[in-house]
Amino acid sequence: MTKITVAVLIIGAFLVYSFVHSQSNSAALTPRLSTETATATSASTSTSSVAAANTPTPTTPVATTPTPAPTTAPTAPATAPASTATASGKYKDGTYTGNVTDAQWGYVQVKAVVSQGKIASVEFVQYPNDRSRSQYINSIADPELISEAIQAQGAQVDIITGATDSSVAFIQSLTNALSQATS
Amino acid sequence: MRQTRLLMGMPITVEILDSEATDQQLDGIFDYFGSVDERFSTYKASSEISRINRGELHPEQYSDDMRTVLALCAETKQQTQGYFEIAHEGLLDPSGLVKGWAIQQAADQLRAGGWRNFYVDAGGDIQVAGTKAGQPWRVGIRNPFRRQENVKVLAITDQGVATSGTAVRGQHIYNPYQPDVPLVEVLSLTVIGPNIYEADRFATAAFAMGRAGIQFIETLAEFEGYLIDADARATYTSGFERYVVQE
Numbered sequence: 001m002t003k004i005t006v007a008v009l010i011i012g013a014f015l016v017y018s019f020v021h022s023q024s025n026s027a028a029l030t031p032r033l034s035t036e037t038a039t040a041t042s043a044s045t046s047t048s049s050v051a052a053a054n055t056p057t058p059t060t061p062v063a064t065t066p067t068p069a070p071t072t073a074p075t076a077p078a079t080a081p082a083s084t085a086t087a088s089g090k091y092k093d094g095t096y097t098g099n100v101t102d103a104q105w106g107y108v109q110v111k112a113v114v115s116q117g118k119i120a121s122v123e124f125v126q127y128p129n130d131r132s133r134s135q136y137i138n139s140i141a142d143p144e145l146i147s148e149a150i151q152a153q154g155a156q157v158d159i160i161t162g163a164t165d166s167s168v169a170f171i172q173s174l175t176n177a178l179s180q181a182t183s
Numbered sequence: 184m185r186q187t188r189l190l191m192g193m194p195i196t197v198e199i200l201d202s203e204a205t206d207q208q209l210d211g212i213f214d215y216f217g218s219v220d221e222r223f224s225t226y227k228a229s230s231e232i233s234r235i236n237r238g239e240l241h242p243e244q245y246s247d248d249m250r251t252v253l254a255l256c257a258e259t260k261q262q263t264q265g266y267f268e269i270a271h272e273g274l275l276d277p278s279g280l281v282k283g284w285a286i287q288q289a290a291d292q293l294r295a296g297g298w299r300n301f302y303v304d305a306g307g308d309i310q311v312a313g314t315k316a317g318q319p320w321r322v323g324i325r326n327p328f329r330r331q332e333n334v335k336v337l338a339i340t341d342q343g344v345a346t347s348g349t350a351v352r353g354q355h356i357y358n359p360y361q362p363d364v365p366l367v368e369v370l371s372l373t374v375i376g377p378n379i380y381e382a383d384r385f386a387t388a389a390f391a392m393g394r395a396g397i398q399f400i401e402t403l404a405e406f407e408g409y410l411i412d413a414d415a416r417a418t419y420t421s422g423f424e425r426y427v428v429q430e
């Protein structure tokens with residue numbers, strides 16, 4: 001019950017906030033929208049969401065201080081998840097830095113660069129390397145890690161880090177064992 | 184000026200790019216690694232650590248270096264929720280920390296000697312300083328399946344890079360909470376840190392955590408990691424890519 005009350009209050013506050021700022025041509029940037037804020041932003045007429053390229057999104061939604069810019073046509077990438085951009089008009093060129101926001105395991109702050117009326121880039125001013133200074137496991141933290149199949153990178157190198165020779169044998173053995181297990 | 188020698192059971196390479204460097208100065212660094220081996224090798228019966236393990240020395244007889252290393256081991260254990268554990272079957276083996284610590288000491292000696300652009304590589308654990316021809320040093324992460332191949336090339340300056348694998352000098356890193364369960368899921372875990380001491384000790388502890396190790400690295404400020412598992416998949420931390428050379 002308490003959660004619902006809090007959620008309603010947050011949505012309500014965001015709606016009022018969005019409405020007030022839509023009158024002054026503002027935009028909010030959210031790396032990722034939760035259901036709650038997605039609802040709120042779809043009710044807003046001047047909000048766009050931008051998933052920053054090459055930058056992992058936090059698991060907590062982050063709203064920046066609305067930036068002083070005219071309403072604009074949707075500038076969010078079509079591939080941005082949960083994009084609900086409905087704004088019209090153009091942003092004003094410039095660099096806009098959002099509020100520092102607590103994302104549970106650290107503070108997050110984003111900076112957007114608008115060029116020729118479009119969002120040219122969104123980057124994190126803080127995050128993820130200003131994660132909690134604590135060098136202990138943070139049980140709340142559930143950061144999103146990136147995964148990929150390994151593949152060779154051919155660029156020239158000065159030094160090599162990696163498993164030592166003795167473990168190579170182990171790995172070859174394991175590889176062999178696994179190949180048998182799958183055949 | 185570059186030299187490689189086999190010490191502590193692994194190839195150690197020191198390269199100094201500053202033009203005034205001499206072989207004698209490199210000799211001093213290798214002598215230092217030799218002295219560390221004499222003191223901390225669990226393979227040498229005459230080493231201080233072996234004497235401690237045989238009960239021949241009382242704590243008040245320990246050398247300053249031994250006290251320092253044991254204190255650092257205790258601190259690291261505390262910072263890794265017990266995953267960094269040097270006591271095994273009643274014996275102390277601080278080698279999981281000594282290597283990175285020794286590289287760090289060697290790098291500090293080079294800096295104190297006035298050298299600016301160099302690296303120290305002990306068995307694939309690396310401290311770089313300065314640059315090479317004005318560019319960051321390029322460190323390849325070896326493909327554990329095909330050792331002639333790199334899977335990532337990193338560009339780093341004044342940082343440490345360490346990789347923990349399934350076996351070092353024939354001894355396995357193990358999970359202190361499940362010492363009898365071999366760690367087979369993760370083949371290698373590479374950690375970039377502010378220096379090699381920090382990178383190495385956290386790489387060792389994180390490796391003992393298995394797959395969860397990469398999440399542990401993610402929680403550390405100023406550290407990034409790249410884990411390769413037995414399925415030839417890599418998992419890496421959110422800030423890792425900024426160190427990868429773009430081609």
